[in-house]
Amino acid sequence: MPTASARDRILETATRLFYARGIRAVGVDLLIAESGVAKATFYKHFPAKDDLVLAYLDRVDEAWTGQLHAAAEAAGSEPSAQLVGLFDALGTACRRDGYRGCGFINAAAESTPGTPAHDRTVAHKQRVREWVEGLAAEAGAADPTGLARSLTLLLDGGLARGALDADPAVADEARRTASLLVTAATA
Amino acid sequence: MPTASARDRILETATRLFYARGIRAVGVDLLIAESGVAKATFYKHFPAKDDLVLAYLDRVDEAWTGQLHAAAEAAGSEPSAQLVGLFDALGTACRRDGYRGCGFINAAAESTPGTPAHDRTVAHKQRVREWVEGLAAEAGAADPTGLARSLTLLLDGGLARGALDADPAVADEARRTASLLVTAATA
DNA sequence: ACGATAGCAGACAGATCTGTCTACCATCAA
DNA sequence: TTGATGGTAGACAGATCTGTCTGCTATCGT
Numbered sequence: 209m210p211t212a213s214a215r216d217r218i219l220e221t222a223t224r225l226f227y228a229r230g231i232r233a234v235g236v237d238l239l240i241a242e243s244g245v246a247k248a249t250f251y252k253h254f255p256a257k258d259d260l261v262l263a264y265l266d267r268v269d270e271a272w273t274g275q276l277h278a279a280a281e282a283a284g285s286e287p288s289a290q291l292v293g294l295f296d297a298l299g300t301a302c303r304r305d306g307y308r309g310c311g312f313i314n315a316a317a318e319s320t321p322g323t324p325a326h327d328r329t330v331a332h333k334q335r336v337r338e339w340v341e342g343l344a345a346e347a348g349a350a351d352p353t354g355l356a357r358s359l360t361l362l363l364d365g366g367l368a369r370g371a372l373d374a375d376p377a378v379a380d381e382a383r384r385t386a387s388l389l390v391t392a393a394t395a
Numbered sequence: 396m397p398t399a400s401a402r403d404r405i406l407e408t409a410t411r412l413f414y415a416r417g418i419r420a421v422g423v424d425l426l427i428a429e430s431g432v433a434k435a436t437f438y439k440h441f442p443a444k445d446d447l448v449l450a451y452l453d454r455v456d457e458a459w460t461g462q463l464h465a466a467a468e469a470a471g472s473e474p475s476a477q478l479v480g481l482f483d484a485l486g487t488a489c490r491r492d493g494y495r496g497c498g499f500i501n502a503a504a505e506s507t508p509g510t511p512a513h514d515r516t517v518a519h520k521q522r523v524r525e526w527v528e529g530l531a532a533e534a535g536a537a538d539p540t541g542l543a544r545s546l547t548l549l550l551d552g553g554l555a556r557g558a559l560d561a562d563p564a565v566a567d568e569a570r571r572t573a574s575l576l577v578t579a580a581t582a
Numbered sequence: 583a584c585g586a587t588a589g590c591a592g593a594c595a596g597a598t599c600t601g602t603c604t605a606c607c608a609t610c611a612a
Numbered sequence: 613t614t615g616a617t618g619g620t621a622g623a624c625a626g627a628t629c630t631g632t633c634t635g636c637t638a639t640c641g642t
Contacts, residue, residue: 214619230505232419235599246620251601309504316558317496317504318417330559357565358572362545365552371503372517378544385545388579389572401589422629433590438631 215253217243222264227311231261231318231325258324261315265328268311269335275301276336280343287346288394291359292387294340298366299379309371313364336360347394355393359386402440404430409451414498418448418505418512445511448502452515455498456522462488463523467530474533475581478546479574481527485553486566496558500551523547534581542580546573 212220221243225234236257240250254260275297283293301307308314312329319325341356349355366382369375399407408430412421423444427437441447462484470480488494495501499516506512528543536542553569556562 229507230419232417232505236601237599244620247601247622248603249619252618255601257600308508313500313555313558314504317501318419320416320420321495321560326559333556333559354568354571357568358549361552361556361565361569361572362548363552364555365548365550368500368551368555369520369548371500372513372520373508378548381541381544382548384541385548385576389575392575392579423631424629431590434592434631435633436589439588442631444630 214243214245214249218245218250218253218260219263219267222260223267226261226264227268227308227314228306231264231315261325262328265312265315265325265332269328269332272297272310272312273336276339287343288348288390291340291343291347291355291390292383295363295366295379295383295386298363298370298382299376302366302370302374302376302379307370307374309369310364310367313368314371333360333364336363344393347390349390349393351393355389358389362386362389401430401432401436405432405437405440405447406450406454409447410454413448413451414455414495414501415493418451418502448512449515452499452502452512452519456515456519459484459497459499460523463526474530475535475577478527478530478534478542478577479570482550482553482566482570482573485550485557485569486563489553489557489561489563489566494557494561496556497551497554500555501558520547520551523550531580534577536577536580538580542576545576549573549576 218239221239222234225239225242236247236250239260240247243250254263276294279297279300280290280294282296283289312332315325316329319329337356337360340359341352344352344355344359362382362385366378369378405426408426409421412426412429423434423437426447427434430437441450463481466484466487467477467481469483470476499519502512503516506516524543524547527546528539531539531542531546549569549572553565556565
């Protein structure tokens with residue numbers, strides 16, 4: 209099996225195009241052409257375009273969550289250091305070529321509340337917040353919920369700005385501010 | 396003239412629908428039907444849909460900038476108080492019915508860098524940041540640029556989250572965090 | 583009175599989008 | 613050998629989208 213399976217190629221192409229151009233802007237015909245797959249094969253794996261969108265979001269979730277965890281762990285075993293270190297994922301991301309912010313935030317802007325894609329986004333953001341809250345509690349923050357809210361606010365701000373310009377200075381500033389907030393909350 | 400002019404009605408409808416459903420999701424035919432206007436009239440005022448999109452963004456800019464300035468001024472004449480007070484605009488906005496975050500952030504998610512709509516968004520965010528930086532300088536911040544960056548990051552985070560759920564607690568947390576940052580930066 | 587301006591109503595063209603369907607091909611296991 | 617599986621190629625239907633064009637009407641300043 210020299211090439212990836214059809215399903216993988218479709219998902220790969222979708223990830224690239226949905227992220228770069230937006231979901232509505234990418235038609236099924238283009239996905240088919242770019243992934244070198246027959247139309248029947250496409251609809252066999254993903255009965256509707258929306259199913260592919262959800263699979264795409266699940267992939268984004270997996271990737272971004274992985275990067276956040278990795279950045280946090282790279283900062284050491286101290287929870288308070290991890291709370292700051294996770295912001296390195298933002299810096300790394302916005303230095304990557306083709307960076308265009310958060311796939312979830314962008315997808316949410318194209319969907320309306322109540323749709324599966326929107327729900328997926330809300331759930332993702334909540335999982336991240338809960339993870340941060342756990343770290344905040346471990347770090348001994350007086351108000352873990354509040355600290356988690358501020359830090360994720362800062363993170364989402366950085367991600368939202370990433371859709372406009374991939375300025376690493378923004379990520380640096382986010383990290384610096386996070387450090388200040390963590391120190392203040394765990395003093 | 397009992398009713399508003401055709402142009403105003405179109406722009407009014409576009410503002411409502413573009414914001415609520417997204418730009419690509421709203422077709423010209425719907426805009427025409429909802430604003431009770433003839434197709435020829437529509438294209439007379441806005442030769443292309445993109446022209447209407449830009450007019451919409453200019454309206455969003457005007458509205459949001461006005462709300463920010465009003466909230467800041469309502470906090471008194473002290474620049475440091477204004478830096479915190481401007482976050483009340485976020486709280487007020489997310490309590491409004493149909494709130495769905497920042498029209499600019501949402502529009503940027505649907506456009507790609509280099510397009511007029513995207514440029515408009517970048518310019519808007521820069522204007523806001525410069526205004527905040529001015530206030531930060533007046534407030535005697537040691538690093539006005541840095542403070543402005545953190546505060547706008549926080550603000551954009553709140554706005555981005557607004558597209559997911561209009562939770563006033565988010566706005567309150569943003570304001571609280573802003574207060575902490577302003578105090579720390581002007582101490 | 584009359585022409586300019588602004589607007590209404592809607593057919594039409596051409597592109598594009600999602601999704602279905604037919605027909606054919608290759609591989610591999612029973 | 614044969615049948616199941618997974619794939620390719622592409623025509624087709626039906627909806628929807630942007631934008632053009634023709635005709636008709638109402639108002640208002642001169």
